[in-house]
Amino acid sequence: MPDSPADLHAEIARLQHELQEAQALAADATEYRVLLPDAGGETLIVRRQSLLHGEGWAVSTMGRGGGLALTLEGWQDAIGALTVDRLFCWPDPTTAIRKARTALTSPLS
Template sequence: MTGRQYTADTITDDALDALHSELAELRAELAHAEALAADATEYHIPVPENGGTELLLRRQSLAHGTGWAATVRARGGGRAWTTEGWQESISALSVDRLFCWPNPATAVAEIRQALSATEQ
């Protein structure tokens, strides 16, 4: 990707060809990233606004469901953010309570909101 800025004065046939080529490259990169994301089973997401907390998102085994768990590391096995609120020691939670989010985007949004609420 060139990152070149185009204006009405610089749009020529060559510039349009370059833009089409760049767009095709970006679409290919996006398709590759989406394919990788579709196979992801775990994400580690830093949250610098919360003092460097790292979110751990894990997909449930596809043999048992499609839910996602949202956790943070803590003593005793960590804490999970569930539909019931924070749950201590994620190893003690039942599968349906732990893997309660339908997708990673929802899990991230919910746990970020929960973390920001605990800061106030």
């Protein structure tokens, strides 16, 4: 806990700087790996589509044979067989992760 108003202002400035650095790093990110301990230790892979072809994000699980991808229709096998439009269907990584967390409450199929 800061001891004085000056300490509080310094801490706020430090946190604002840290946030700006994190936002700059995230703006260039093309993939996130998100460990979900509450979902049995599942790891999500969230990938940005090539900017030449669109701005969508895909989310998948790790697994033999490429794992499973979450599409608007639900979890799908054989990521390689999915079309780009079906795979990169989420507008941003936050939405992709939120939808995957929700979908993981149901059995993967």
